[in-house]
Amino acid sequence: MSKPIVAIVGRPNVGKSTLFNVLAGERISIVQDTPGVTRDRIYADCTWLDMSYTLIDTGGIEPDSKDIILSQMREQAEIAIATADVIIFITDVRQGLVDADSKVADMLRKSGKPVVLVVNKVDNFDKFMPDVYEFYNLGIGDPIPVSAASRLGIGDMLDEVSKYFPNSSKEEEEDERPRIAIVGKPNVGKSSIVNRLVGENRVIVSDVAGTTRDAIDTTVRYNKKEYVFIDTAGLRRKNKIKEEIERYSIIRAVTAVERADVVLVVIDASEGVTEQDAKIAGIAHERGKGVLIVVNKWDLVEKNDKTMKEHTNKIREVLSFMPYAEILFISAETGQRTGKLYEYIDMIMENQTLRVQTGVLNEIMTEAVAMQQPPSDKGKRLKLYYITEVSVKPPTFVIFVNDKELMHFSYTRYIENKIREAFGFRGTSLKFIIRERKEKDQ
Known part of the structure; x- marks a missing residue:
């Protein structure tokens, strides 16, 4: 929502x-x-x-x-x-x-x-x-x-x-179609990617946006499924200084990401990943969206057998806060691997809405705790009682523990990794809420 x-x-x-x-x-x-x-x-x-x-x-x-x-x-x-x-x-x-x-x-x-x-x-x-x-x-x-x-x-x-807040959440919640935002710095080829994805599949260009925004959403049917692409192209800026353009592209990204399920963060392969890319990706990460890093203009890069690995490592390093993000190398210009975009969007959507049974989650947690003892402080040891998934987009889990203070960030990350080992959840962040339950509540 x-x-x-x-x-x-x-x-x-x-x-x-x-x-x-x-x-x-x-x-x-x-x-x-x-x-x-x-x-x-x-x-x-x-x-x-x-x-x-x-x-x-x-x-x-x-x-x-x-x-x-x-x-x-x-x-x-x-x-x-x-x-x-x-x-x-x-x-x-x-x-x-x-x-x-x-x-x-x-x-x-x-x-x-x-x-x-x-x-x-x-x-x-x-x-x-x-x-x-x-x-x-x-x-x-x-x-x-x-x-x-x-x-x-x-x-x-x-x-x-x-008083003016739109009540669009109801409409949007009933609309089950995946919503995809394509974001990135200026000139990385966002519109070429949109054109590739939309191609001849454009169903309707709705001039009347669902809300009061000026963004024009494009509905596309592909393989008997409908997808909604959120337009972020926005106003074209001539002769503007770099900071203003950057600020502007971040504002556009915030508004687009807010309404999307899956965010395609487009990076220019010939330029490599930059701090501005990290800022834009960070917006999607904070808001718990599904994320696909699309490295465009791959046809312009001189390659040997290690190029893709080197690029991947560099992206992982700069975007280290989102190790779950998927990476796809494409060329919108030549059409190389652009056909895979829909496969990735579908997979990420599936993971964004994946629900795991409570019984299975608790088995994973029990096993994880047995393998690596929870932290303790001043003689008091953290106990994990129970875990359950409470919502999706992003998948959100509540863990009940005896003492919130003892549940270190690193131990939460450890439990997250165990859940990912079992279910993948590729392309989506996971959210964990830690709640306290006193011994006597058992």
């Missing part, structure tokens, strides 16, 4: 990053071994009441001249319009309403996307309310007064934002 995406747009110094940090909380120290995630916080997983959503920061603006600020704000607005379900447009009560705000408001209004207008730095409601009313002139709804720095009004703002 995909989470709604909320994007923040606003001029320099109106408090965008303060708001982002308040909403994201300090929980950004996401899985430490996923590269690039903590350094540049482009997105964060947030919750409000019982709803979770993904928050996106559309990009900083370099305060230079009015013209540059406006063009950069337009760019932010474009990114937000293209990717978000709801847009938070943040303004500053102390600077008042400025021309750039009005121009961006026009763009947002025309997009038809839900916009929540937020007026920041209102740390005294009585004093500033007359100034807040001025923002009604933007014509995009009621201005909501907040103070991000003092955390005032945040709840009211989120109540308003969450």
Whole structure:
């Protein structure tokens, strides 16, 4: 089930990053071994009441001249319009309403996307309310007064934002067709791969996306099965600096991965695997999706009998946080091995939804514990009582133990490896939840 995406747009110094940090909380120290995630916080997983959503920061603006600020704000607005379900447009009560705000408001209004207008730095409601009313002139709804720095009004703002969250989960859950996102850096050949996969099999190009997003999903029938490909090509960017393009491709990847079951991470064989590839793959890993690393342009690489092994080792090294990911070397240009893509997608989907009987899991666990004693601390030894699989996409297991603190990451990894030895689970991450049960609960 995909989470709604909320994007923040606003001029320099109106408090965008303060708001982002308040909403994201300090929980950004996401899985430490996923590269690039903590350094540049482009997105964060947030919750409000019982709803979770993904928050996106559309990009900083370099305060230079009015013209540059406006063009950069337009760019932010474009990114937000293209990717978000709801847009938070943040303004500053102390600077008042400025021309750039009005121009961006026009763009947002025309997009038809839900916009929540937020007026920041209102740390005294009585004093500033007359100034807040001025923002009604933007014509995009009621201005909501907040103070991000003092955390005032945040709840009211989120109540308003969450009204627009789509109820698309029901539609998506009923739709059993595999959803595939093809992600990667610019120019690695994503569209050629889409064209190969889609080929003559394109059933319909739905212009009306299932949700409010602008992504156009393509439905393909192959071997009597239907697949949905999520378009991530998005807006073409000319003459943009590298950082912006990178930031943009990450935002696109987050929004596509969110809705996919299987993610094809495309790497350029002639360039080899890069840190940017690791960042994009890390998004799929964090979200527990099925992953296939597609090494494209394999026809351009000079080869001997060791080339593929060397490339595989390098990819495994850079993407060491996802040893389960499958790797396929192809050339979209010549069609080499592209026919295998569907086989891999099917296999990964099968593993993403594989359910293992509780009895079998407990046998594996008992045997694993017998082979390698659980860790102990200050004379207290970890006991594993029971394991069961509670959900799929990704396969999620709950292990009941006597003391959560004793269940080290490395021992969980050991149990995971034993389960993988038995069932493979190739191409999908596995999730483990550790719960405590006191001796007397037995």
